[in-house]
Amino acid sequence: MTDRLTILRPDDWHLHLRDGEMLKAVLPETARHFARAIIMPNLVPPVVTAADAADYRDRIMWAKPKNSDFKPLMTLYLTEDTQVRDLRAAAEIGLITAVKLYPAGATTNSQSGVRDFSKVTRVLENMAQIGLPLCVHGEVTDNDIDIFDREAVFIDRVLDPIRRDIPGLRVVMEHITTSDGADYVREGGDDIAATITTHHLVINRNHILAGGIKPHYYCLPVAKREEHRVALRKAATSGDPSYFLGTDSAPHTDAAKLQPCGCAGCFTATNTLSILAHVFEEEDALDRLEGFTSRHGPAFYRLPVNEDTITLEKGEPVEYPAQIETGDGPVTLFDPGFPLHWHVRV
Numbered sequence: 001m002t003d004r005l006t007i008l009r010p011d012d013w014h015l016h017l018r019d020g021e022m023l024k025a026v027l028p029e030t031a032r033h034f035a036r037a038i039i040m041p042n043l044v045p046p047v048v049t050a051a052d053a054a055d056y057r058d059r060i061m062w063a064k065p066k067n068s069d070f071k072p073l074m075t076l077y078l079t080e081d082t083q084v085r086d087l088r089a090a091a092e093i094g095l096i097t098a099v100k101l102y103p104a105g106a107t108t109n110s111q112s113g114v115r116d117f118s119k120v121t122r123v124l125e126n127m128a129q130i131g132l133p134l135c136v137h138g139e140v141t142d143n144d145i146d147i148f149d150r151e152a153v154f155i156d157r158v159l160d161p162i163r164r165d166i167p168g169l170r171v172v173m174e175h176i177t178t179s180d181g182a183d184y185v186r187e188g189g190d191d192i193a194a195t196i197t198t199h200h201l202v203i204n205r206n207h208i209l210a211g212g213i214k215p216h217y218y219c220l221p222v223a224k225r226e227e228h229r230v231a232l233r234k235a236a237t238s239g240d241p242s243y244f245l246g247t248d249s250a251p252h253t254d255a256a257k258l259q260p261c262g263c264a265g266c267f268t269a270t271n272t273l274s275i276l277a278h279v280f281e282e283e284d285a286l287d288r289l290e291g292f293t294s295r296h297g298p299a300f301y302r303l304p305v306n307e308d309t310i311t312l313e314k315g316e317p318v319e320y321p322a323q324i325e326t327g328d329g330p331v332t333l334f335d336p337g338f339p340l341h342w343h344v345r346v
């Protein structure tokens, strides 16, 4: 039985760091284990221009623990007003690694997102030309589409038509939650990949809704039926390089979560790697963990893998706090619902 595993240092290909006091509190939780992360731009106001991205990157570098060489990989928030010249300049100097597409109204701070997809065609064509990946929040927002169907409908009505119209556009379908998403990406060729979160490998919709409502398990896209969780586990542990880790660790204060209309997001930065080791061990796939956390993402983003390593060791239950304190108030950590035994040694 394996109880010790050394892997290349992981990266997180989808992360919310927020700003101000929250940024200061949550950044060390990621920087402790991860070398790089794709930083989501859905601040208030959003990160829409190269200048915004440069300023945000500076604030992250300021907030970073002094002994850390964590590298934020910045993104721009795509709007119907995004300027091709600004975006190309930001990509050319390496300021941005990707662009994020939020359908307007799909999730937290997505009001400035795209309503009319024809208005971003020219930007997407330019991205295809320079190979700049588009990270997609893949849900339609129509009120008449059931929230549990919104990912599958997005693939048919929005994503597939865009990819047909703009060949060569490189797409990361973020935080897939369905077998439809996993299948689409598996069969989609080299220009598409998907991130999978830690929490979607652990919870299904019963965890949120059965036996009382659990706001800390509510995120978007919302967790689906058990058969989808099983499909995601299969995808993540398959060794297929189309799938890699994007935690979507999305901190909100308890005050913001525990509301009649509470925020979406699971905060998983602190215990993600212990949970993933547990899941991969359950799936008898510990030998594929490194691919998922540390190799497939850099391959898609055409970046080198990290040079250093971390070691996972199985032992006594891992102790982690129920909440972390921030200057904005406490943030509850994702509770996988089972004890964790894999310790991360850095």
Ligand code: DOR
Pocket (backbone or CB within 6 Å): 016, 042, 107, 108, 137, 218, 219, 220, 221, 250, 251, 263, 264, 265, 266
């Ligand atoms: O659960 C989520 N939280 N999903 C998202 O897409 C956004 C994120 C956030 O920013 O809180």
Ligand code: ZN
Pocket (backbone or CB within 6 Å): 014, 016, 040, 248, 250
């Ligand atoms: Zn997200």
